[in-house]
Amino acid sequence: MLPAGFTRFPIWRRWFGRRSERAAAKFLRRQGFCILGRNVDDRIGEIDLLALEGRTLVVVEVRSSETKSFDELSATVNLEKQRRLTDATLRFVQRRRLVNVGVRFDVVALRWPPGAREPEVRHYRQAFQSVGRYQFHS
Incomplete structure (x- = not known):
């Protein structure tokens, strides 16, 4: 168990x-997804995981905590985060000239009970639609 408040330190947060x-990538691979990239960084925002399920490009936002419920975790993907993910995804698709590709936005929420080696996982498929002027089809 970590000391109270330890999660506020940037090093711990990055590691966590x-x-x-x-863990989310491992979970998705077991579900049949092909992981294309992790921490795909763009000046607009970072995409935690990019995966392929069939012919659909899946943008995955990973949320984790030791104490929050799954619903609390998924609710942290607010409208601003959704907009940044939409914009970063658009730039990714445009730079790679991907045409006629379906895009879906998922959230994988992980709860790490104290002392657990593996997290409890909940996968929210199509957690939100693209936000802003750009619309993707799935």
Whole structure:
């Protein structure tokens, strides 16, 4: 167990976030997804995971906590975050000249009970639609 308030330190948060992203990628691979990239960074925003399910490009936002419920975690993907993910995805698709590709936005929420080696996972498929002037089809 970590000391109270330890999660506020940036080093711990980065480590915890990377650990959660690895666990989410492992979970999605077991579900049949092909992971295309992790931490796809753009000046507009970062995409935690990019995956392929069939012919659909899946943009995955990973949320994790030791104490929050799954619903609380998924609710943290607010409208501003959705807009940044939509914009970053548009730039990704345009730069790679991907045409006629379906895009879906998912959220993978992970809860790490104290002392657990593996998290509890909940996958929210099509957690939100693209936000802003750009619309993708799925």
